[in-house]
Amino acid sequence: MMRHRTDWPSHGGEAAVLLARQGLPGDHPLLDFSTNLNPLGPPAWLAEQLMNALAGVQCYPDPTYREACEAIAEAEDVTPETVLLTNGGAEAIFLAAALHARRRAVIVQPTFSEYARACHQHGLAVSSLDLEGEAFLLDDRQAQRAMAHCDVMFLCRPNNPTGTLVSAAVIERLLAEGVEHGSTLVVDEAFIDFMTPDQRLTPLLARYPNLVLLRSLTKYYAIPGLRLGYMLGSADKVARLRELQMPWSVNHFAASLSPLLLADRAFAARTHRWFMAEHSRLQDRLVAAGLRVVPSRANFFLVQPVAGPEASDALLAFLLRSGILARHTRNFPGLEGGWLRLALRDSTENDQLLSVLSEWQDSGEGT
Numbered sequence: 001m002m003r004h005r006t007d008w009p010s011h012g013g014e015a016a017v018l019l020a021r022q023g024l025p026g027d028h029p030l031l032d033f034s035t036n037l038n039p040l041g042p043p044a045w046l047a048e049q050l051m052n053a054l055a056g057v058q059c060y061p062d063p064t065y066r067e068a069c070e071a072i073a074e075a076e077d078v079t080p081e082t083v084l085l086t087n088g089g090a091e092a093i094f095l096a097a098a099l100h101a102r103r104r105a106v107i108v109q110p111t112f113s114e115y116a117r118a119c120h121q122h123g124l125a126v127s128s129l130d131l132e133g134e135a136f137l138l139d140d141r142q143a144q145r146a147m148a149h150c151d152v153m154f155l156c157r158p159n160n161p162t163g164t165l166v167s168a169a170v171i172e173r174l175l176a177e178g179v180e181h182g183s184t185l186v187v188d189e190a191f192i193d194f195m196t197p198d199q200r201l202t203p204l205l206a207r208y209p210n211l212v213l214l215r216s217l218t219k220y221y222a223i224p225g226l227r228l229g230y231m232l233g234s235a236d237k238v239a240r241l242r243e244l245q246m247p248w249s250v251n252h253f254a255a256s257l258s259p260l261l262l263a264d265r266a267f268a269a270r271t272h273r274w275f276m277a278e279h280s281r282l283q284d285r286l287v288a289a290g291l292r293v294v295p296s297r298a299n300f301f302l303v304q305p306v307a308g309p310e311a312s313d314a315l316l317a318f319l320l321r322s323g324i325l326a327r328h329t330r331n332f333p334g335l336e337g338g339w340l341r342l343a344l345r346d347s348t349e350n351d352q353l354l355s356v357l358s359e360w361q362d363s364g365e366g367t
């Protein structure tokens with residue numbers, strides 16, 4: 001795994017380096033607000049189904065993953081030839097880069113670090129398009145110009161780490177520009193399932209062969225260890241992506257469980273109720289706790305002490321000492337550690353975070 005030059009961890013959930021930096025023991029108790037997983041998951045039936053699936057380890061998985069692709073196609077209202085099952089959203093990112101090897105990429109920043117890594121691995125020439133201001137908004141015109149001068153644009157929606165969402169209308173304008181100039185828009189929607197479905201891009205797939213959607217089941221079902229994701233695109237693009245994919249890339253457990261995960265409407269309903277109740281409550285309370293909060297549509301928040309970006313390191317350390325692991329932003333270009341990312345957890349855990357933040361406010365460190 002690539003390490004940032006200052007040896008900050010590359011992803012959430014990697015507490016050891018941060019604890020050592022603070023002189024805290026490796027077993028210091030921590031509530032993890034640095035990874036953005038659904039606190040209600042994984043679904044309760046998962047363990048039993050994994051046991052049931054054990055018998056299948058004696059066979060190679062179906063190399064086309066027909067059953068899983070059909071289940072996804074039905075859930076997304078697309079045809080199975082437009083679906084590629086992947087080993088997590090991460091493999092989808094690397095396949096999207098491989099499809100455009102040695103071409104010109106634009107990455108909308110600050111964003112998930114793996115797009116840049118995948119582009120470098122596949123020899124793409126990369127330039128950045130920066131989200132603007134403290135609301136991290138996309139400049140529509142600038143983005144259209146960028147589409148006209150690249151082969152592929154990577155855009156995360158809602159964006160990790162800002163939580164902001166580029167509207168479907170803006171995406172459609174970018175796609176139209178891309179059709180004119182032969183460029184593809186790769187939209188990573190790893191966190192889209194937490195939101196209400198009014199901003200879905202899936203209907204655009206039928207009209208824009210230059211749209212590729214990346215999805216992950218990791219965050220929503222809280223299964224980072226299983227490795228499961230998929231890509232949606234034109235049948236032609238998906239066929240080319242399949243050629244680039246390693247054979248049997250998705251293991252039998254992940255592939256056989258995907259139809260069951262997608263069919264679990266009760267889990268989706270519980271998740272929706274939790275999200276609707278906790279999201280706005282936490283957003284408001286974080287502001288009341290003395291933080292600048294980027295308005296988020298995702299299950300996490302990008303925050304900064306009102307005292308300014310310099311106070312973020314002190315807040316990260318205070319939280320860590322108090323048993324809260326936040327995500328630093330050292331390896332997000334443009335953020336340089338001046339912000340922290342906090343996941344939305346269940347109400348009790350969110351209250352624990354808020355109580356630590358209120359101690360921090362009382363300590364006067366954040367002002």
Ligand SMILES: Cc1ncc(COP(=O)(O)O)c(C=O)c1O
Nearest residue numbers: 088089090112160190216218229
């Ligand atoms: C935006 C984004 N896309 C993709 C991934 C990778 O997801 P997966 O665990 O399914 O590979 C992550 C993981 O953090 C992410 O934040």
